[in-house]
């Protein structure tokens with residue numbers, strides 16, 4: 450099936466509806482007490498997984514568009530990417546507000562002293578940089594540098610599930626599946642990655 454601009458509008462509306470219903474479900478889980486008396490762990494888990502899943506879906510758009518020969522599908526990528534940042538920010542703020550009670554210096558100490566948090570913070574910073582430079586106007590203004598910056602999404606894609614793996618105390622199967630998924634998404638882009646990583650290295654030598 451060949452997608453038209455009208456289909457893209459419908460997909461974007463669906464993306465909003467699905468994302469907002471997940472946000473409403475989170476509020477409902479907290480208010481109904483289903484996360485227990487101390488909901489911080491539940492919120493951290495929910496928002497962390499939502500960020501990871503949304504990031505993975507964002508990275509699936511281009512391969513699906515290519516394989517189904519529906520180039521227009523990439524027009525949905527920015528919106529889904531913005532939701533990945535939304536969930537990642539909610540996740541980070543849960544830790545900052547509810548675990549650290551807005552103590553900024555403690556946030557720095559924690560991020561610098563716990564490697565799994567360093568990885569989480571780096572991937573959040575990458576998503577932040579990609580979000581604030583995601584408009585067409587900034588893309589035009591940055592020229593070739595825009596693509597170089599946006600290639601950092603591959604770094605976020607791999608270190609976010611490593612952050613998940615590292616944060617897990619016992620259950621390692623779920624984070625391992627996310628690392629495998631990220632490696633698969635990177636393998637699909639092998640040619641692009643070779644161009645980004647291998648060529649500049651050889652140019653220097």
Ligand code: HEM
Pocket residue numbers: 490493494495496497498500501504537540541544566568569570571572573609612613616617
């Ligand atoms: C500054 C940024 C971040 C901070 C401070 C942070 C903090 C945390 C903390 C405190 C935990 C819980 C560890 C525990 O159970 O003791 C966690 C888990 C997790 N984080 Fe992050 N994180 C950040 C960024 C991210 C990003 C960008 C993603 C995804 C794109 C992410 C995905 C996850 C996932 C999936 C988990 C596991 C949730 C669970 O099973 O409980 N985090 N993070």
